[in-house]
Amino acid sequence: MGQPSVDRILDQLRGSGGRITSARRAVVAALVEPSDHRTAENLISLVQATCPDVAPSTVYRILESLEEIGVVVHVHLGHGAAVYHLSEASHAHLVCEDCGRVVEVPPDLAKSIADGIRDRLDFSVALRHFSITGRCRACEAKWSKARLRHADKRA
């Protein structure tokens, strides 16, 4: 394990009529590297660490191609940049709107949520591409305290 998926993904890319270039190799390598959620910027610098001449736009285009063949998924978690990850490693995200922390939802819980929604509404939630914003416990505590203080001041 570890690197075999690089070749598998490159094969998929070739199979869909694409060519294998060093830029593509580098992007795929950056994607399979285990890590938290990567922004495009993050991926770009990772790629440029090994291939300094790869242009940002090229990385975006490669990500787009990978997304087209279903290998990669990107999600907009809140306000800033999008994050990219392999769709096979995908999962639901909870994003704290205060501190930006990302919590992953265990698959069974995600599944039961998705099923509930599908049953009640004509809407199929993609487990592999789904994020919910809210507040993590720490920020929740911080916030209700702040609100209390605020109410105090106004009284």
Add this chain to the structure above:
Amino acid sequence: MGQPSVDRILDQLRGSGGRITSARRAVVAALVEPSDHRTAENLISLVQATCPDVAPSTVYRILESLEEIGVVVHVHLGHGAAVYHLSEASHAHLVCEDCGRVVEVPPDLAKSIADGIRDRLDFSVALRHFSITGRCRACEAKWSKARLRHADKRA
């Protein structure tokens, strides 16, 4: 009913040390106007219909102030612009990532989802600010058909 909340919101604004200006009146009026989910652009043109000289940046700033006092909430639904609405009228959204259609989640279902998440993970999903992406039934059908066609071509 109808317009009383305009005055109530303006009072809140004044109460928090703000001033009432025609621009602010117009933005609040646009917000209470019943409608689907409004983008900033949408709100700006609505405001400019009655107050043509209000600058876009002013609308953004007013929305920011309203958000600070908790009257307004904005959500990034997918890839494009954010949508704004009164926090009191808030609810969960499902966003179709293909066609952009927005489906509202009935409060009881939303509550049971939020409870499930809170019980299992230390994370409190804000019902009033929560969106899930996926595909509406129509786009789901469209998509699996396209995937079929694609697989066909490759075989």
Add this chain to the structure above:
DNA sequence: GAAGCAACTGCGAGCTGGTTGCAACAACCG
């Protein structure tokens, strides 16, 4: 109701995150 303070506004420049057009380049096929 005039004066004054400070919040608010319009304007335009600037920023982030991403997209696009184009000419040069280089995989892959034969």
Add this chain to the structure above:
DNA sequence: CGGTTGTTGCAACCAGCTCGCAGTTGCTTC
């Protein structure tokens, strides 16, 4: 090896906001 065509780097561009600043105006005080 030579041709075809997908891919790349570059730079200009775009959407969606954000910010700095000078001028304006709401609210308060006298």
